Amino acid sequence: MSRYVLDHHLQGEKNRLALMSQLLDPMHRRHIESLGIGRDARVLEVGCGNGSMSTWMAEHVAPDGQIVALDLDLSLVDDVHAPGVEFRQGDIVTAPVDPGHFDFVTARAVLHHVADAKAATGNLVASLRPGGAILLIEPDFLPVSVAEPIKVRTFWSGWLAWSRERGIDYHIGRTLAPRLAAYGLKEIQGTAETAIYNGGSQWADYWRETITELRGDLVQSAKLNDALIDAFLAQCADPNRWVQTIAFTAVHARAPGS
Numbered sequence: 001m002s003r004y005v006l007d008h009h010l011q012g013e014k015n016r017l018a019l020m021s022q023l024l025d026p027m028h029r030r031h032i033e034s035l036g037i038g039r040d041a042r043v044l045e046v047g048c049g050n051g052s053m054s055t056w057m058a059e060h061v062a063p064d065g066q067i068v069a070l071d072l073d074l075s076l077v078d079d080v081h082a083p084g085v086e087f088r089q090g091d092i093v094t095a096p097v098d099p100g101h102f103d104f105v106t107a108r109a110v111l112h113h114v115a116d117a118k119a120a121t122g123n124l125v126a127s128l129r130p131g132g133a134i135l136l137i138e139p140d141f142l143p144v145s146v147a148e149p150i151k152v153r154t155f156w157s158g159w160l161a162w163s164r165e166r167g168i169d170y171h172i173g174r175t176l177a178p179r180l181a182a183y184g185l186k187e188i189q190g191t192a193e194t195a196i197y198n199g200g201s202q203w204a205d206y207w208r209e210t211i212t213e214l215r216g217d218l219v220q221s222a223k224l225n226d227a228l229i230d231a232f233l234a235q236c237a238d239p240n241r242w243v244q245t246i247a248f249t250a251v252h253a254r255a256p257g258s
């Protein structure tokens, strides 16, 4: 059974998921709208978190479509009775969901957390019907490699080292297209977009809350120290500091066949 490092029992996880919905749902919706989901589509979302995207997609396929929303842990789903959504507890690393069944499969901010991204990608692809479409959205922390000032860049190096040790791959975005190509998928296309935000904004709050909650573990790991964490938190609070952190990489593709 997979383990999710920022697990749902961490105090701030519900709030973090809510912030992710506010910050990332508009981009995710735009990609889905440009791909188009039929009113009778069978849709799978993996790693649904609080369920905001599945609930939104259900409105697009009602009443003839079907939405299955899978997560390791459904305890933070906002509304498990959302009309048109079937929430299922399960692990995408272990097996596909209803193999060969879905017209559209999507997962956002999930693959960078799984222990075996190859197996998870294979199972996402195996859940598609022939000709079905897949949309993956994952982070790539490329922008932090040029973060300023140097103390903050050093903070990010420590964060990435800590994450790697915990099995999180924050550079997975760049690997999505080749991962899908390896399964023989067609029409592979992608883009990456990066929020530009300042101290005190929602993204800054996301990071302040996350780092504050993980501070003990980060310091204990020796990958970061209090001075670097304080420098980072000061930047998160300063409205005059404008920064870029994550290139959210969205790649879509189609399974061969009709």
Ligand SMILES: C[S@@+](CC[C@H](N)C(=O)[O-])C[C@H]1O[C@@H](n2cnc3c(N)ncnc32)[C@H](O)[C@@H]1O
Residues within 6 Å of the ligand: 002, 003, 004, 017, 020, 021, 024, 046, 047, 048, 049, 050, 070, 071, 072, 073, 090, 091, 092, 093, 107, 108, 109, 110, 113, 114
């Ligand atoms: C960072 S959260 C992202 C949630 C949501 N997709 C979003 O972008 O707001 C990652 C989610 O993936 C789920 N998850 C992690 N590993 C999983 C696995 N192996 N199978 C299914 N869900 C998984 C976690 O429980 C969590 O809800």
